[in-house]
Amino acid sequence: xxxxxxxxxxxxxxxxxxxxxxxxxxxxxxxxxxxxxxxxxxxxxxxxxxxxxxxxxxxxxxxxxxxxxxxxxxxxxxxxxxxxxxxxxxxxxxxxxxxxxxxxxxxxxxxxxxxxxxxxxxxxxxxxxxxxxxxxxxxxxxxxxxxxxxxxxxxxxxxxxxxxxxxxxxxxxxxxxxxxxxxxxxxxxxxxxxxxxxxxxxxxxxxxxxxxxxxxxxxxxxxxxxxxxxxxxxxxxxxxxxxxxxxxxxxxxxxxxxxxxxxxxxxxxxxxxxxxxxxxxxxxxxxxxxxxxxxxxxxxxxxxxxxxxxxxxxxxxxxxxxxxxxxxxxxxxxxxxxxxxxxxxxxxxxxxxx
Ligand code: MRU
Numbered sequence: 001x002x003x004x005x006x007x008x009x010x011x012x013x014x015x016x017x018x019x020x021x022x023x024x025x026x027x028x029x030x031x032x033x034x035x036x037x038x039x040x041x042x043x044x045x046x047x048x049x050x051x052x053x054x055x056x057x058x059x060x061x062x063x064x065x066x067x068x069x070x071x072x073x074x075x076x077x078x079x080x081x082x083x084x085x086x087x088x089x090x091x092x093x094x095x096x097x098x099x100x101x102x103x104x105x106x107x108x109x110x111x112x113x114x115x116x117x118x119x120x121x122x123x124x125x126x127x128x129x130x131x132x133x134x135x136x137x138x139x140x141x142x143x144x145x146x147x148x149x150x151x152x153x154x155x156x157x158x159x160x161x162x163x164x165x166x167x168x169x170x171x172x173x174x175x176x177x178x179x180x181x182x183x184x185x186x187x188x189x190x191x192x193x194x195x196x197x198x199x200x201x202x203x204x205x206x207x208x209x210x211x212x213x214x215x216x217x218x219x220x221x222x223x224x225x226x227x228x229x230x231x232x233x234x235x236x237x238x239x240x241x242x243x244x245x246x247x248x249x250x251x252x253x254x255x256x257x258x259x260x261x262x263x264x265x266x267x268x269x270x271x272x273x274x275x276x277x278x279x280x281x282x283x284x285x286x287x288x289x290x291x292x293x294x295x296x297x298x299x300x301x302x303x304x305x306x307x308x309x310x311x312x313x314x315x316x317x318x319x320x321x322x323x324x325x326x327x328x329x330x331x332x333x334x335x336x337x338x339x340x341x342x343x344x345x346x347x348x349x350x351x352x353x354x
Contacts, residue, residue: 008140008175013184014216015170017062018069020133023076025069027057030171034212044077045070045090052097052104055203059172060246060282061139064103067094068132071111075125083121087128091115099294100255100323101246102284107135139174142279142337146178147185150242150277150335153342156191160239163196163232166257167209168244168277178244178277180210182335187219195221196232200257202303202320226259233270241267245278245334250353252328252344253290254278258321264330276326277335283353290325297321 008016019026019039025048029038040056042048048070051057057066074090075083091108098104114131118124162183166172169180177184186192195214200206207223214221224232232238241263247255254260254276267274287293300318305311312318334341334349341348 008170011176011184012217013170013175015213016175017057017059017171018065018136020069020136022129023073025066025073027051027066028171029056030058030209031055033171033208042070043073045074045094048073049093049097052094058205059167060101060103060244061173061178061279062171063098063101064107064281065132065136065139065174067097067104068107068111068135070094071108071115072125072129072132075115075121075128078121078125083124087115087124098296100296101282103246103279103281106281110135136174139279139281140176142281143173143176143178143181145337146277146279146335147176147181149337149340150182150275150333151185151189151191153333153335153340154240154273154275156186156239159191159193160186161194161196161237162186162192162240162242163198163229163238163263164210164241165198165206165226165243165260165263166200167205167213169210169213171209171213172244178279179242179275180213180244182242182275182277183214184217184219192220193237195219196229196238197221197223198226198229198259198263199223200259201226203322204306205257229263230266233266233272236270238272240273240275242275242277245276245282246323247287247293248276248278248283248334248349249287249289249292250285250349251289251346252331252334252341252349253293254326254328254331254334255290255293255295255323256326258324261324261326261330264326268330273332274330275333275335276331280336280338280353283336283349285349285353290327293323293325295321295323295325
């Protein structure tokens, strides 16, 4: 693992999603952005699980990090009785919060391994907190390493425009970003002309979070409706579509925010590069292909209305899968902190992750 990188604040990154205080966890309520910056303080795993389910915190790595802190809180505040049973129950509750991002299960598995080595509650409280902080710091280091690998791979010779989907920045990760980390680095190196940010219906991660995060950090962003992506790519200015991932399977298929698959089809049609950027904690070599990934479906209300304002006839039937699967054949590169899988397939994935 790379050295601990500079903290986000020293890199000019304004957005922070997760603050750990030892006996409590603060989550920036992402449901209220960009209008309000409100922090929620949590002292137990049940509250963290609820926060993940309700999207107070979201984005695959940030979900994993928050869950890890949730386990640490469970140990810190366990009662005097059967502390092992209490922590196990907390892990189960956290695991049931959201199904698609494998970072959640990866982080819980790491926490569980440490938990099984502990002989007393006091030891568990100390070691689980330390492990959660390590997961958080390692994610930040991985973000920075991915940006290094991506720039080396793209080798841009002049400033370029890129298009992204959803939010993959400081709000979704340990603090720098996956796809948005690469975009940040392009900007730091003066190699970014402009980022087009899909608004990302229905939850609007692109308009509410990405446009907010990039604007406050002075990165040139243009917001577009999802349906405008084809027209933008047809103009020929965008060189790369850069997105994150929630789960990557052994053959290189990628689950990411709904709409990603369509973008990959568009990118191939317009001969635009399609890059997926994700830490190795997003890779799930136990699943053969994307068809094995559990895809979360959320309430129809998220499509029918926005903050109580109706956008559709009351009660109309809605299909609301919040992730889709992009087949490996449409992906030019998967960038992780371990390196780049070019034209991903099972052989390339195994070379890096087995
Ligand atoms: O439903 P969300 O907001 O948790 O979905 C987030 C995404 O799909 C991101 O693109 C993905 O988690 C990568 S975040 C670095």
